[in-house]
Amino acid sequence: MPAAELHKKAAPPRLALPVFVPDFMASASAQSANESLHTALDNSVTKKDYSRRTMLAALPDADALRALAGNIKRHTLDHLDYYLELLGKNVVAHGGQVHFAADSQQANDLVIAIARRTSSHLIVKSKSMVSEEMELNHALEAAGLEVVETDLGEFILQVDQSHPSHLVMPVIHMRAVEIGKVFAAHFKVPYTDDPPTLAEMARVYLRNRFNEADMGISGVNFAIAETGSVCICTNEGNGRMCTTRPRIHVAIMGMEKVIPAMEDLPVFLKLLARSASGQTLTQYTNIITGPKRPGEHDGPEEFHLIIMDNGRSRILAGDYRDTLRCIRCGACLNACPIYRKVGGHTYGSIYPGPIGALITPLFNGLAKHKHLPHASSLCGACYEACPVKINIPEMLILMRRDQVRTGIASRAERWIFGLWTWGLRHRWSYWLGQAVQRLVLRRFPAKDQWIAKLPGPVAGWTRARDFPRPPRHDFRYLWKEHQAAKKTTIGRGQRHE
Amino acid sequence: MKVSLFITCLTDLYAPTVGMAVVKTLEHFGCEVDFPADQTCCGQPAFNNGYPEHARDLARRMIEVFKKSDYIVTPSGSCCAMIRDHYPHLFADDEVRQPEALEFVGRTYEFIEFLTKILKVDLTAYRLPEPVDFTYHYTCHLRGLEMTGDPCINLLRQIGNCRFVPLEKAEQCCGFGGTFATKYPDISGAIVRDKVQCGNRTRAHVMIVNDGGCAMNIGGAGHRYGSTFAVRHAAELIAAALEGGQDNARR
Numbered sequence: 001m002p003a004a005e006l007h008k009k010a011a012p013p014r015l016a017l018p019v020f021v022p023d024f025m026a027s028a029s030a031q032s033a034n035e036s037l038h039t040a041l042d043n044s045v046t047k048k049d050y051s052r053r054t055m056l057a058a059l060p061d062a063d064a065l066r067a068l069a070g071n072i073k074r075h076t077l078d079h080l081d082y083y084l085e086l087l088g089k090n091v092v093a094h095g096g097q098v099h100f101a102a103d104s105q106q107a108n109d110l111v112i113a114i115a116r117r118t119s120s121h122l123i124v125k126s127k128s129m130v131s132e133e134m135e136l137n138h139a140l141e142a143a144g145l146e147v148v149e150t151d152l153g154e155f156i157l158q159v160d161q162s163h164p165s166h167l168v169m170p171v172i173h174m175r176a177v178e179i180g181k182v183f184a185a186h187f188k189v190p191y192t193d194d195p196p197t198l199a200e201m202a203r204v205y206l207r208n209r210f211n212e213a214d215m216g217i218s219g220v221n222f223a224i225a226e227t228g229s230v231c232i233c234t235n236e237g238n239g240r241m242c243t244t245r246p247r248i249h250v251a252i253m254g255m256e257k258v259i260p261a262m263e264d265l266p267v268f269l270k271l272l273a274r275s276a277s278g279q280t281l282t283q284y285t286n287i288i289t290g291p292k293r294p295g296e297h298d299g300p301e302e303f304h305l306i307i308m309d310n311g312r313s314r315i316l317a318g319d320y321r322d323t324l325r326c327i328r329c330g331a332c333l334n335a336c337p338i339y340r341k342v343g344g345h346t347y348g349s350i351y352p353g354p355i356g357a358l359i360t361p362l363f364n365g366l367a368k369h370k371h372l373p374h375a376s377s378l379c380g381a382c383y384e385a386c387p388v389k390i391n392i393p394e395m396l397i398l399m400r401r402d403q404v405r406t407g408i409a410s411r412a413e414r415w416i417f418g419l420w421t422w423g424l425r426h427r428w429s430y431w432l433g434q435a436v437q438r439l440v441l442r443r444f445p446a447k448d449q450w451i452a453k454l455p456g457p458v459a460g461w462t463r464a465r466d467f468p469r470p471p472r473h474d475f476r477y478l479w480k481e482h483q484a485a486k487k488t489t490i491g492r493g494q495r496h497e
Numbered sequence: 498m499k500v501s502l503f504i505t506c507l508t509d510l511y512a513p514t515v516g517m518a519v520v521k522t523l524e525h526f527g528c529e530v531d532f533p534a535d536q537t538c539c540g541q542p543a544f545n546n547g548y549p550e551h552a553r554d555l556a557r558r559m560i561e562v563f564k565k566s567d568y569i570v571t572p573s574g575s576c577c578a579m580i581r582d583h584y585p586h587l588f589a590d591d592e593v594r595q596p597e598a599l600e601f602v603g604r605t606y607e608f609i610e611f612l613t614k615i616l617k618v619d620l621t622a623y624r625l626p627e628p629v630d631f632t633y634h635y636t637c638h639l640r641g642l643e644m645t646g647d648p649c650i651n652l653l654r655q656i657g658n659c660r661f662v663p664l665e666k667a668e669q670c671c672g673f674g675g676t677f678a679t680k681y682p683d684i685s686g687a688i689v690r691d692k693v694q695c696g697n698r699t700r701a702h703v704m705i706v707n708d709g710g711c712a713m714n715i716g717g718a719g720h721r722y723g724s725t726f727a728v729r730h731a732a733e734l735i736a737a738a739l740e741g742g743q744d745n746a747r748r
Binding site for chain 1: 504508510511513514516517535538540542545546548555558637668670674679680681683684687689714717718720722
């Protein structure tokens, strides 16, 4: 799809992804100065990044495994229609029911309809990013249903009425002190910030809810087309409770979550937990195939699989198909120097970090999130971390190109780059450009050859650090001298004169 | 061996002595160095900002300027990565230019890469006049060239009086990112402050940074917030050791 068309089509009346923090720049500035956030993130995400490296380095050939995982995803996406149909057929063959939702509204309506038909009132939920994308809890509550998040992090967020800031560690932005305050108010108990006590409070409360619930909702980490199974990976065991205890189980997935066969699953399981949290496997890996069968004691009476598009087929058709490979492990967030300084909320939607910087604009339109593809130093740490080898920096550059092509980039910027390129096409204009820079910059006051304040387009530079004063002579001059003397030593002059 | 220098625009204007250190090192190891004066820029800023057509113009020019060179050596990691990672794709649809681009890419080396892979230099016979503790920042774009860390550190460690001190979060970007540094100064500033703090904690005299942009960024932040280390290119340390001459008495 041409970029212009993508841009136009990417502006639906209702945003595909809810946006919680509309002003990227304001949030980025505030969080960049928030040193306690930086320390917290270094103690969590940066550490996880190192665990990931250690775990992957211990594998015989992690790089080949990542390439294999990426290729399986690429193949599946190239034949997505086939695998979705196969998945649907096999879910039904095992007694499950399959529903396709074009957007999040339809997906919410489907869940509500299932709840009404089965007289479900209390719903327990395990962690699912796609349900965040749908704002499912709001929809359920608006329909008069009670819904309880059962992942500890998501539960805290539900009580606090806030939003996740990380794909797998949703409350990474909150400290125990804050969680203690939230719980004291909610449970009407004396304040404590002791993590085991807080976890126990949630545990006791949730245990009862599991027993009382009519319906359990889960996400899907991988849906296996060949067998009609869904695989759900969790660490707290709440996922298993949600999918086995209540009468009804509704699993919701984005349509890119399908993989061809059971033999592909180990490739992803081997990578997912290692990449996400530096574990060999998550504590619980559930493979669920249909509802309880006749004669079986455990499991739900009904199993529903909701497969949601919500803009994914549009992404599939364009230049950014590879973003749909994402398995939501969060490794790119943990590796990202920007995420480590601004945290997850700054990215605006529930998909933060490098992958969020791509998919949020893809869901909501490039014009709506014009900073996201630019707020990256293109360092490549995300690409290196990605277990399915999504070349995120390359696609951020592609998105910048599409901003230029669709007129989102400012006229001034386009003009500057045109002039700049023209100047570099000739030796004389290059020389002139460098000479003017030197002449102008050498007029600014400098201390130890560093300039503290510059105006205009480079004011941003000196807002954060000093700018070097160009030495009197450039390399070309020194080179000529060297050629002339052929005996010159390098000690000539200090670094900045 | 004939070597052409691609100095890059930042080094030319802001760090010419780094360029001279490269020249001196290459000449010391028997290279015949030349400097094609028509060179300007590899096109990286245009490419990264979403102007591939502009970048292609400049890439075409680069290939032309260095047509006669046996080897092209550059002291800047990101410019080398621009050539190696993106030039082949820039001419993907051009049957004539793409082989030229690939051939040009094959002749282009980052400075340390050239010393270790082509010249295979051994610096164990050289020493610095004074003991120097150095730490090493893993400039991001050297990652793709598989030149991150070890090759450069190992090379510098061969020099007498030169001691390596590891840097915390060495592989975390310094926050430069070209126009990113001026467009998002608050984020970029937070990242580079982190780098300076990690550098200070090493108590090293010198931080080796083999990229013109990263060096400007870390150096500028070091001056603003106070650093206990100087930012240097590996070439400067090597050239200083070479100047001291062979140290036959050592070991």
